[in-house]
Each structure stands twice: as structure tokens, then as C-alpha cells.
Amino acid sequence: MNIYLLVRIKFILGILVMILQIHILGKYEFSINTPLNQIQNYVLGGIIGGVIYNTSISILTFLIFILVWSLVVIIVKLMINIKFIKSLVVGNPVVLIRNGVVNVANCAKVGLSAEQLMLHIRMEGLTSTKEVKSAIMETNGKLTIIDMQSATPKFPIISNGKLNQDILELIGHNETWLLTYIKEQGIESIQDVFLGEYVNGELYITEYPKVK
Known part of the structure; x- marks a missing residue:
């Protein structure tokens, strides 16, 4: 196969895989700067940049490389809500x-x-x-x-079913108060809350859609 055609095909495949990752993981994931995103970009760039001009590596081998790496990234992203994994990969505030x-x-x-x-x-x-x-x-x-004058914290109390204990302490309340409030709204657990905002002394809850 002509070397220029080989490079062109590998380049197109690399771009298509990047587009596939964006569609699967969401555009937001590619707009923020986290350790995982940096590693992902470095490795994917290294695979595409280091292999694309190497004529000894076939198109099939190149495709396997980038698909395996994409699979690893997607699996880690899906596991990111696990507290240990999130702390290790993304870190904590x-x-x-x-x-x-x-x-x-x-x-x-x-x-x-x-x-x-x-x-x-x-x-x-x-x-x-x-x-x-x-x-x-x-x-x-x-x-x-x-x-000190701010009555509204800039962080949510609850995000993705996880309690932000630091913010709860900052507004002068405890977990018992929070649990009592959400139960009054007909919500059984913090894990059922997508977003909990404290604005000017009022708590606003957005829950996950109920499964019918």
C-alpha cells in the first residue's frame, strides 16, 4: 500500500476514534482539565503520532491499539462514581x-x-x-x-448522590438536618438526589427521575 495512503487512513481512523470517545463520554469531559483527561490525551496523542508514520504497523494493529485504549478510558469513566476510583483518578476538592x-x-x-x-x-x-x-x-x-459575608456557598451540598460534608459544616447544619429535610420532600436517601443547592438560607433539591 502506498505510504501516503497508509498515513491518511491511520489519521482518519484516529480522528474517528476521538469523535467516538467524545460522543460516548460527553463533550464536557473533554472541556475540563483533570489528571485522567491529561493522561488520556497524552497516550492517545502518542499512539496516533507515534504509529501513524510507522509503515511497519498495519492499519489493523493501529486500530486495535486505539480501540483498546479507548475501552480502558471508557471503563474508568464509568467507574468514576466509585469513591475510591474518583479520589485516585480525579482527586477531591x-x-x-x-x-x-x-x-x-x-x-x-x-x-x-x-x-x-x-x-x-x-x-x-x-x-x-x-x-x-x-x-x-x-x-x-x-x-x-x-x-464571610456570603450567605450562599458556591458549592452544592449534594451532587450526584454524594454529600459535601465541608459545605454542610459551612452553613451551620448537620447530616441529621439534611436527612430530615429531604425526607419531608418525599425523598428516601441522599443517593436519590442529583443536586442539592443552598441559596440564601433555602435548600433546593433536584432528585433523580423515579424509575417507573
């Missing part, structure tokens, strides 16, 4: 400041210096850590800061 008290160990853990922390605080229009109710490093590396 890290609380850097709570009620004006800086957690130095967590700052060191995420590689944030005192100067960088204060820069983020100043960018929010604040002048001191004492004005910060909560500063949380998200899994994509962005820092979300909530000031």
Missing part, C-alpha cells in the same frame, strides 16, 4: 481556608505558596485570610473563595 484559618498542610499538598494564596484572595477583592469563610482548591486546579 481540598479546603485551604476555613473560617479565616489557613490549613498550611493542605496548601503545601496542592503546591500553593503564601504569596499565591494571597494573590487569589486579593483577586476576589479581599485583603486578609480572616475575611475568607472558605477557600477550596477544586479538582481542575481552580481556587474558589467564599467570603
Whole structure:
């Protein structure tokens, strides 16, 4: 087979597999920066870039390579709701400041210096850590800061059936209060809640559709 035709076919197959991954996993997964997405892009780019010009590797072998890697990524994505897998692959939000008290160990853990922390605080229009109710490093590396005057946290209390204990503590409530509230709404468990938002002292619940 002509070398240029071989390269063209491999390139087209690589693009088609990437499009297939986007359709299966969803566009949002490819728009965020997580450790898994970085590894996925590096490996897929290495497979396509390293193999596409190698004439000793057949089209069938190339196709098997990229399909096996795509299968691995899809399996991990499907398992991402398992707490251990999510913590290992995506990571968890890290609380850097709570009620004006800086957690130095967590700052060191995420590689944030005192100067960088204060820069983020100043960018929010604040002048001191004492004005910060909560500063949380998200899994994509962005820092979300909530000031002491804020009545509405910037994170949900419940997301995808998982309780955010840190936010619950920030609003001054406990799990018993939360469970009592959702049961009053006719919801049996936190796992049945898609999204729980606390806005201006009110809790708004969006539950998963009930299976008929």
C-alpha cells in the first residue's frame, strides 16, 4: 500500500476514534482539565503520532491499539462514581481556608505558596485570610473563595448522590438536618438526589427521575 495512503487512513481512523470517545463520554469531559483527561490525551496523542508514520504497523494493529485504549478510558469513566476510583483518578476538592484559618498542610499538598494564596484572595477583592469563610482548591486546579459575608456557598451540598460534608459544616447544619429535610420532600436517601443547592438560607433539591 502506498505510504501516503497508509498515513491518511491511520489519521482518519484516529480522528474517528476521538469523535467516538467524545460522543460516548460527553463533550464536557473533554472541556475540563483533570489528571485522567491529561493522561488520556497524552497516550492517545502518542499512539496516533507515534504509529501513524510507522509503515511497519498495519492499519489493523493501529486500530486495535486505539480501540483498546479507548475501552480502558471508557471503563474508568464509568467507574468514576466509585469513591475510591474518583479520589485516585480525579482527586477531591481540598479546603485551604476555613473560617479565616489557613490549613498550611493542605496548601503545601496542592503546591500553593503564601504569596499565591494571597494573590487569589486579593483577586476576589479581599485583603486578609480572616475575611475568607472558605477557600477550596477544586479538582481542575481552580481556587474558589467564599467570603464571610456570603450567605450562599458556591458549592452544592449534594451532587450526584454524594454529600459535601465541608459545605454542610459551612452553613451551620448537620447530616441529621439534611436527612430530615429531604425526607419531608418525599425523598428516601441522599443517593436519590442529583443536586442539592443552598441559596440564601433555602435548600433546593433536584432528585433523580423515579424509575417507573
